[in-house]
Amino acid sequence: AQKITQTQPGMFVQEKEAVTLDCTYDTSDPSYGLFWYKQPSSGEMIFLIYQGSYDQQNATEGRYSLNFQKARKSANLVISASQLGDSAMYFCAMRDGSGNTGKLIFGQGTTLQVKP
Amino acid sequence: KAGVTQTPRYLIKTRGQQVTLSCSPISGHRSVSWYQQTPGQGLQFLFEYFSETQRNKGNFPGRFSGRQFSNSRSEMNVSTLELGDSALYLCASSLTGRIEKLFFGSGTQLSVL
Numbered sequence: 001a002q003k004i005t006q007t008q009p010g011m012f013v014q015e016k017e018a019v020t021l022d023c024t025y026d027t028s029d030p031s032y033g034l035f036w037y038k039q040p041s042s043g044e045m046i047f048l049i050y051q052g053s054y055d056q057q058n059a060t061e062g063r064y065s066l067n068f069q070k071a072r073k074s075a076n077l078v079i080s081a082s083q084l085g086d087s088a089m090y091f092c093a094m095r096d097g098s099g100n101t102g103k104l105i106f107g108q109g110t111t112l113q114v115k116p
Numbered sequence: 117k118a119g120v121t122q123t124p125r126y127l128i129k130t131r132g133q134q135v136t137l138s139c140s141p142i143s144g145h146r147s148v149s150w151y152q153q154t155p156g157q158g159l160q161f162l163f164e165y166f167s168e169t170q171r172n173k174g175n176f177p178g179r180f181s182g183r184q185f186s187n188s189r190s191e192m193n194v195s196t197l198e199l200g201d202s203a204l205y206l207c208a209s210s211l212t213g214r215i216e217k218l219f220f221g222s223g224t225q226l227s228v229l
Binding site: 035037042043044045046047050091093101102103104105106107108109 | 147148149151158159160161164166171172174204206208209210217218219220221222223225
């Protein structure tokens, strides 16, 4: 069965520093996609970044980058130059290989607090 | 371009009642998925609709149901509410089945008393 594990319930980072949020996954499917979402206190899930299992390069979206290590089944999110507005809950998620589905498996999330 | 719209934002119901939540996807999106978020269980997939057909279903009892209309708007219904149904219900839409992004709404916070 597919599974996403986020082992850091909470993290602190100083403003302007970089932070890495950990995510490991488990799947037997050779084709899959990995996502990171941000959920501020308002509740909305905001898409941050996506990595396909066959993508050769690590995904980047502005200050967000995904450190994809396929052999270790890890997909860590790196946020560079943290801002106060980055304080939120962060979720790692995976979809299965068919791609034809809106079903994502989510991890338990990591709460990030950025200190001024 | 408007995002995913969920109504109502907050809802308070009592045990035994039923509730209907609404989701309007991004214009042009044909896939709508529903998720339940609770502090204990986290985010769990409820079901997905694509072109008015349920394409995928999570492990929830039959009290949870949904439908999608021809304009892609979707509703989910929970009958005979239980205290454990208190949760944030999130709707997400994508253009077709082959997604790289799933766009979420702000959710409906349901409290069952």
